[in-house]
Amino acid sequence: MLPLSFQTSAAGVPGVAVPAVHAAGRIEGALTAATVEHWREWLAPRLQQGGDVQLDLSAVEACDFAGLQFLCSARIRALSIGRRLTLLHLSPAILTIARQYDFSAEDLSGELTPINRA
Secondary structure, eight states, X not given: OOOEEEEEOGGGSTTOOOTTEEEEEEEEEEESXXXXXXXXXXXXXXXXXXXXXXXXXXXXXXXXXXXXXXXXXXXXXXXXXXXXXXXXXXXXXXXXXXXXXXXXXXXXXXXXXXXXXX
């Protein structure tokens, strides 16, 4: 099992008010082709439960293209079902792979806007 910490809403923490956030999670270690399926399976039901999800990525020590693709597709998936997935504290490993593919931190953690295809 991969390391994982998960807490429901931070609203109960003194001095922290995050009423719109349903859940917060943290990925630790590798976010690579070898681990991305685990994180996809972990994230899917949390997005389905409703509310927004924050994902702390500060402890990601390794990230490859599959990990980068997972982060992008997870944000798009969340948006498609009316949720917001916020990526917080992008680790140096994530920023390094992102730069290799011409992504910026803003591309990964900035606000996504739905495309109206009407």
